[in-house]
Amino acid sequence: MRRWTPQAVIALTVAVVPSSCRVIELSGSDWTLSNPLLNISVPAKLPSQAHVELFAAQVIGDPYFGLNDFNLRWVAWSNWTYTSAPLISLNKDAASTYLVFNGLDTFSTIELCGKHVASTNNQFRQYYFDVTNILETCAEDPVLSLNFGSAPEIANEIAAQPGQETWPYGVEMVYEFPNRQFIRKEQSDFGWDWGPAFAPAGPWLPASVVELGVEEIYVRNSLVDIYRLGQLNNLPPDQEQPWVLNASVDYLGQSGSNRGINYRLLDADNSTVSSGSLTNITTGQGVITGAAIIPSESVQLWWPNGLGPQTLYRLELEIVDSGNKTIVSLAKRVGFRTIVLNEGVITAQQLAQGIAPGNNWHFEINGHEFYAKGSNFIPPDAFWVRVTEARIRDLFEAVVAGNQNMLRVWSSGAYSPDFMYDIADELGILLWSEFEFGDALYPVDREFLDNVSEEATYQVRRVNHHPSLAFWAGGNELENLELSIVEKTAPDQYDRLVAEYEKLFLETLVPIVFGNSKSISYAPSSTSNGYLELDFSLPVPLVERYENKTPGSIYGETDYYNYNSALAFNFSSYPVGRFSNEFGYHSMPSLQSWRQAISPEDLYFNSTVIQLRNRHYPPGGLNTSNFENTTKGMGEMTVAAQRWYPVPDKQDSVANFSAWCHTTQIFQADFYQSQIMFYRRGSGMSERQLGCLYWQLEDIWQTPTWAGIEYDGRWKVLHYVARDIYQPVIISPFFNRTTGELEVYVTSDLWSDVSGTANFAWYDWSGKKLDIDTPTSAEFSVGAINTTLVLKANTKDILNGFDPENVILVANASAEGKLPNSDQQQTFTHENWFHPTSLAKAKLVDPGLELSHSADTQKFTVTATKGVAAWVWLDYPEGAVLYFDQNAFLLLPGQSKVVGYTVKNDTTGGGWVDGVTVRSLWDNNVP
Numbered sequence: 010m011r012r013w014t015p016q017a018v019i020a021l022t023v024a025v026v027p028s029s030c031r032v033i034e035l036s037g038s039d040w041t042l043s044n045p046l047l048n049i050s051v052p053a054k055l056p057s058q059a060h061v062e063l064f065a066a067q068v069i070g071d072p073y074f075g076l077n078d079f080n081l082r083w084v085a086w087s088n089w090t091y092t093s094a095p096l097i098s099l100n101k102d103a104a105s106t107y108l109v110f111n112g113l114d115t116f117s118t119i120e121l122c123g124k125h126v127a128s129t130n131n132q133f134r135q136y137y138f139d140v141t142n143i144l145e146t147c148a149e150d151p152v153l154s155l156n157f158g159s160a161p162e163i164a165n166e167i168a169a170q171p172g173q174e175t176w177p178y179g180v181e182m183v184y185e186f187p188n189r190q191f192i193r194k195e196q197s198d199f200g201w202d203w204g205p206a207f208a209p210a211g212p213w214l215p216a217s218v219v220e221l222g223v224e225e226i227y228v229r230n231s232l233v234d235i236y237r238l239g240q241l242n243n244l245p246p247d248q249e250q251p252w253v254l255n256a257s258v259d260y261l262g263q264s265g266s267n268r269g270i271n272y273r274l275l276d277a278d279n280s281t282v283s284s285g286s287l288t289n290i291t292t293g294q295g296v297i298t299g300a301a302i303i304p305s306e307s308v309q310l311w312w313p314n315g316l317g318p319q320t321l322y323r324l325e326l327e328i329v330d331s332g333n334k335t336i337v338s339l340a341k342r343v344g345f346r347t348i349v350l351n352e353g354v355i356t357a358q359q360l361a362q363g364i365a366p367g368n369n370w371h372f373e374i375n376g377h378e379f380y381a382k383g384s385n386f387i388p389p390d391a392f393w394v395r396v397t398e399a400r401i402r403d404l405f406e407a408v409v410a411g412n413q414n415m416l417r418v419w420s421s422g423a424y425s426p427d428f429m430y431d432i433a434d435e436l437g438i439l440l441w442s443e444f445e446f447g448d449a450l451y452p453v454d455r456e457f458l459d460n461v462s463e464e465a466t467y468q469v470r471r472v473n474h475h476p477s478l479a480f481w482a483g484g485n486e487l488e489n490l491e492l493s494i495v496e497k498t499a500p501d502q503y504d505r506l507v508a509e510y511e512k513l514f515l516e517t518l519v520p521i522v523f524g525n526s527k528s529i530s531y532a533p534s535s536t537s538n539g540y541l542e543l544d545f546s547l548p549v550p551l552v553e554r555y556e557n558k559t560p561g562s563i564y565g566e567t568d569y570y571n572y573n574s575a576l577a578f579n580f581s582s583y584p585v586g587r588f589s590n591e592f593g594y595h596s597m598p599s600l601q602s603w604r605q606a607i608s609p610e611d612l613y614f615n616s617t618v619i620q621l622r623n624r625h626y627p628p629g630g631l632n633t634s635n636f637e638n639t640t641k642g643m644g645e646m647t648v649a650a651q652r653w654y655p656v657p658d659k660q661d662s663v664a665n666f667s668a669w670c671h672t673t674q675i676f677q678a679d680f681y682q683s684q685i686m687f688y689r690r691g692s693g694m695s696e697r698q699l700g701c702l703y704w705q706l707e708d709i710w711q712t713p714t715w716a717g718i719e720y721d722g723r724w725k726v727l728h729y730v731a732r733d734i735y736q737p738v739i740i741s742p743f744f745n746r747t748t749g750e751l752e753v754y755v756t757s758d759l760w761s762d763v764s765g766t767a768n769f770a771w772y773d774w775s776g777k778k779l780d781i782d783t784p785t786s787a788e789f790s791v792g793a794i795n796t797t798l799v800l801k802a803n804t805k806d807i808l809n810g811f812d813p814e815n816v817i818l819v820a821n822a823s824a825e826g827k828l829p830n831s832d833q834q835q836t837f838t839h840e841n842w843f844h845p846t847s848l849a850k851a852k853l854v855d856p857g858l859e860l861s862h863s864a865d866t867q868k869f870t871v872t873a874t875k876g877v878a879a880w881v882w883l884d885y886p887e888g889a890v891l892y893f894d895q896n897a898f899l900l901l902p903g904q905s906k907v908v909g910y911t912v913k914n915d916t917t918g919g920g921w922v923d924g925v926t927v928r929s930l931w932d933n934n935v936p
Contacts, residue, residue: 095150112214196421226262233474311344314437317830344476367562370587381700421447433477446484574649693796765824776902886924
């Protein structure tokens with residue numbers, strides 16, 4: 010089948026309404042943003058956020074430049090009013106007229122014709138208001154006014170209310186603005202350790218006026234749930250059962266009686282696969298629902314990247330009257346797949362295979378275990394109105410190019426837009442999605458819970474049809490961090506706060522997820538020890554395990570952050586679990602990115618501006634009165650670089666700064682590679698570890714962060730290294746520095762056996778081959794999603810008589826096997842290398858790197874002419890965004906690599922090619 014085009018994606022996300030139902034889009038530039046107290050009035054548009062309009066009107070400078078995150082705090086502390094031009098095209102004689110807002114950020118008061126319509130307090134809800142009566146009495150052309158209050162100020166006012174909820178010290182993770190947990194706004198808008206605190210306000214998503222006739226309805230949201238007959242949430246379904254297609258439409262207007270729903274399912278060639286009328290129709294409270302059975306043989310399965318094809322279908326739905334006349338129609342793009350988070354008890358069969366007792370914690374796609382390889386996605390911009398489809402597509406294409414199949418869409422940002430799921434559907438990226446709660450405990454008063462219920466119901470129904478939707482989590486680090494803090498610091502309050510936690514994340518959210526979808530799994534927190542019990546006869550089927558663990562058993566997923574770089578590469582310090590959902594270490598962005606955001610005079614490692622843009626503070630945050638505590642993150646990066654790599658020592662200060670930035674990236678990538686190898690090897694160990702998602706995919710701005718892709722799309726060293734170590738078959742060294750034990754494994758995440766040969770060769774840094782007493786090759790066979798040992802030695806024995814600072818092992822593997830859902834045999838190759846001491850002490854020599862470019866083939870050739878080149882790096886100048894086929898690799902003397910590239914953006918007219926340079930770790934010490 011042919012692939013759906015991006016244009017087709019857009020078409021399928023738009024409801025088709027009869028021409029007599031008028032929808033007047035409020036998007037556009039006929040708006041004014043104002044604050045009379047500040048004497049500011051500027052042109053504006055919708056969707057919008059105040060900072061963006063003020064910057065466009067040159068009232069403020071670029072919010073991302075320098076220390077404007079601090080300098081522009083007055084914008085967040087102010088109120089802002091959006092006023093429309095007269096809405097001259099409205100029909101006052103319509104039977105009913107609604108205002109529909111898909112996103113208002115966050116506290117707004119809405120007026121139409123000078124009359125109060127409503128007030129809102131949730132960034133994530135869809136709001137709709139009947140304004141028929143207001144328009145009937147409007148003497149002039151209607152004007153719409155949206156007044157937005159200061160979110161930080163209102164959050165503080167709510168927190169200060171008499172009798173308001175409080176929590177033990179340390180439970181709320183505070184960055185810049187406090188009290189974010191009291192309001193339903195993007196939590197990272199109040200600051201995070203990788204991003205700024207702008208706390209923007211405005212109508213951030215589209216809005217419209219809807220005019221209806223007496224018999225007309227308007228579709229405001231809809232749900233499509235595709236699952237196997239008999240399927241229940243969080244349980245692996247019977248893959249032999251047919252599909253159930255459940256469709257539910259939320260509408261405005263009068264429902265009438267005897268309404269039905271017709272459906273038609275079309276493939277990518279526009280051929281009808283299945284059609285008919287939905288059965289078991291129910292109506293009420295602006296919702297109509299029905300279902301149909303789709304035979305399994307009628308459709309093909311949708312698979313994630315690397316596991317099979319991304320087969321997609323067009324689903325057309327028509328709401329009809331008793332005479333089968335169409336009242337309204339809509340279309341969605343869907344896929345047929347089951348994706349389940351299996352947290353079930355380790356079975357007797359698994360125990361017999363050597364898997365440790367406890368519970369599973371892994372995903373299964375269409376009945377198959379698979380290894381989840383990926384990263385964590387954060388908000389790609391502090392202002393969502395600047396996030397375009399093109400930008401998300403570029404990021405997601407980098408995910409696919411990086412051999413990833415899953416992204417954890419971190420909570421405490423904003424719910425992902427439809428186009429983000431659309432692109433993920435097309436490219437085969439599973440999106441682990443989370444409700445927007447994180448690193449805090451939350452109120453449980455009735456008003457707050459009702460507000461959350463409306464938010465969650467809208468969001469669950471909006472995105473459920475996407476095959477890329479992998480999972481819903483209640484929030485981030487709620488059990489492993491927040492409840493653990495309570496247990497340690499305020500044990501007398503633990504039971505009460507656990508009950509409150511369950512009231513929100515189990516009693517409120519579980520019925521919403523399970524009540525709307527049978528196709529998706531849910532867990533209240535990432536990270537956690539999973540559930541203790543899943544019993545659908547209970548009012549709330551999930552019973553959390555918390556710390557009810559049996560010694561010797563393994564449960565749940567892990568995260569890992571250790572900023573003591575002395576422990577880096579010590580795999581015995583890494584957590585053992587069933588899945589790793591986040592781990593990492595921060596690094597500096599490139600010089601090219603820094604130049605986008607700070608002045609030339611600030612381009613040195615510990616400049617005040619760079620220190621203050623680094624948000625990795627110790628507990629307690631930044632003391633803005635004297636800018637204390639800004640050196641924690643900078644110091645950690647400095648110590649790690651000095652401990653493990655040659656210290657940059659260049660006469661030119663900017664070149665030296667660039668080398669320092671690059672060295673922090675090498676440490677980050679090296680450290681992540683070590684952990685990914687360890688977690689992937691765990692697939693064949695007793696923990697049966699089946700996933701690792703590193704922190705984090707991309708940057709929200711230009712600053713030191715944990716990202717692998719910089720703000721403008723430039724790949725850091727990390728993304729290249731992750732791309733390499735996420736290949737299907739890898740060879741990995743593991744070294745115990747205390748005992749001297751060296752082990753090399755070949756690991757495969759393929760679904761069938763692979764067989765091949767591993768080769769080993771020892772060298773000194775000049776490139777001389779060394780006669781060290783280990784095998785030069787080993788035959789191997791690796792089972793499905795498994796690992797096997799191919800070399801075992803003790804360096805205290807084999808390196809006796811050799812200088813360990815002048816020794817490296819180069820290992821490579823070549824294997825024959827098949828990709829999942831493929832009958833084609835292919836060869837998988839991978840190379841890795843090992844050094845027994847820190848590279849800071851290595852006897853590096855000048856590798857004599859040479860670089861050439863072929864305009865005809867559009868490829869670069871890199872050659873090492875003198876010695877071993879470690880961490881070979883191709884760099885390119887500003888003005889373009891691209892990635893190379895390979896980067897951050899090893900070259901032996903006489904070896905060459907031909908490197909292609911993919912250009913994503915170029916403002917240089919191709920001139921960037923002339924600015925490409927090559928360097929290795931040895932160049933750090935070159936003046």
